[in-house]
Amino acid sequence: MDQGFKVQRLTAFVAVNDNGTEGVIKAEIGNVILPLVSEEEIKIKTFYPIAEAIKLATGQEYKILQFTNCIDVTTKTKEQLTRLFI
Secondary structure, eight states: HHHHHHHHOOOEEEEOOTOOOEEEOOEETTTEEEEEEEEEHHHHHHHHHHHHHHHHHHHOEEEEEOOOOOOTTTTOOHHHOOOTOO
16 A cells, blocks of 8 residues: 555445445455445446446445545444444
C-alpha cells in the first residue's frame, strides 16, 4: 500500500430486502467471494455491471451507499465495540 494513501470514503452496493434490511452485495467468482465495496473509483465503476447482472438474475433491488464518517476502532475493547455497534 502507498505510504501516502488514506481511505477517505467507502462506496458499497447494498441489497435492500422487502423488510427493509440491507446487506452488501457479493459476487461469487469461482472460489472467490467479492463484496462490492471499494474506496477506488475505478473498481466502483466495474461493480455496476455486476450489480445489474445480479439484479436481473435475482430481482433484488440495490442502492449505492457512500460512507465518509470513519471511526478507527482498532484499539477498542470487545465491550466498547459492542456498545458502538448496538
